[in-house]
Amino acid sequence: MQAGKKRLPVVNCGSHRYNGCHNLRNIGYKVPMLDIKAIREQPKEIENKLKARDPALSLDRLLLLDERRRKSIQEVETLKNQRNKASEEIARFKTAQREEEAQARIREMRQTAERIKTLEDELAATEEELNNLLIRLPNLPHESVPVSMRKEDKIVVREHKTLPTFEFEPKHHLDLGEELGILDFPRAARIAGARFPLYKGWGARLEMALINFFLDFHFTQTGYTPILPPYLGNSETMFTASQLPKFKDDVYYIEKDDLYLNPTAETLLCSLHRDEILEASQLPLKYMAYTACFRREAGAAGEEERGLIRMHQFNKVELFKFTRAEDSFDELESLVRDAEAVLQPLDLHYRVVLLPTSDIAAQSAKTYDLEVWIPSQRRYYEVSSCSNCTDYQARRGSIRYRPEPGAKPEYVHTLNGSALATSRLLSALLETNQRADGSVVIPEVLRDYVGGSVIQP
């Protein structure tokens, strides 16, 4: 049985291919997002919780395969035990020069070896199917998450400031950007294609100012360790964060090297401690990373998402925490506060919303979004998403910690939050701070970073 091997954390995984069909055949058994033991022990409870996210979901097949798997393991291991004993005997016969008896045992063991091989193949097939079901189950939503299949059923937790008012018709940021000469989408299209950004002059200054302001703030005020990660990740990295298998069509993939372009630094930071056992005293570990993020955004289009709202490439500062299991929901609250803390000095109107079961990412147990007001569209847009993924990603990447020195390792909890998606924030900033003459006022806190206080047409 290769099952034993398969269950081990996979370390050097660059050789793992997804076989074109992304069936994760070579990924270790011990990677499900939900504990198979828990599923076995309380299938109905878990199924009901998961139905809050997807009413069609059923655990029946999975439970059947689990049963079959355990039966096969027993059978195979009994045979292996026989084989191991026989091997010892053969070794003893050989050293005692009792060749006849050794040969007799070897003849017997030929059949056993064949039987083991057959059973192992069956077991491997069962485990593959089981795995493919397990890795696609979403995380269990936390009890505080509103149960609803309607995305609109989010709860507004708090609002900051009042809606901005204008004595003129506020312009769309794309028009502002073009008139000010700070955004140039036609030339970006020439270089790359549609939905790629090009910031120019004060636009580039402003975008960089936001990034630097956020990084400085979290370095000095909230204590996150800055990371400059690789911008490409391998398949194991994508799998751990749960970009794979579900979002394979949304991620840019470089086939020749079997690497994926970073869709969000969450994905990269999540694998920072993959296959490690951390000490409880190290936790929580707080990291942040600025990266450009790349997404194919297949199927996305429309007037609403013109300009900087939805692009193939955007900038983002990401916060990421590895915490003890019992602390993670408290850590989520402080993560949201940390993300908000950079929004407040920018003087923008925003709100914090708690997403319902149907709208949270598969890996997340609970998600708050920060939404900022976009005046030209008279609607809110998400600039941050803060999630507690509990042990979901930790299981996939085998990221653990010892609660006490010498104690059995447990899975850490992982949390991520954008702080913030600067590209979207820039549109809110331009639109909110525009004046009747077409100029844009730079918020106080950014002026030193930008090197100016007003962008004039």
Added chain:
RNA sequence: GGAGAGGUAGUCAAGUGGCCGAAGACGGCGGCUUGCUAAGCCGUUGUAGGGGUAAAACUCUACCGUGGGUUCAAAUCCCACCCUCUCCGCCA
């Protein structure tokens, strides 16, 4: 990209087909010493899965970079790949 050397437990390191889950050392943990004293001695020491138990105890299976293969039997032999180091080439 080419040539070479490596990858064994927390770390270092022995082991080239059979009582090897793997010597030894260091570290860690527990204990004993307290006239070898910023030391000595003794013991212990991973992970995962299955069975078992109220929980333990206990027991079995697997794990020597990864994945395959050969064999009754693989750390050891064969194939492919990954990673690290050195040299050459290329390059910001």
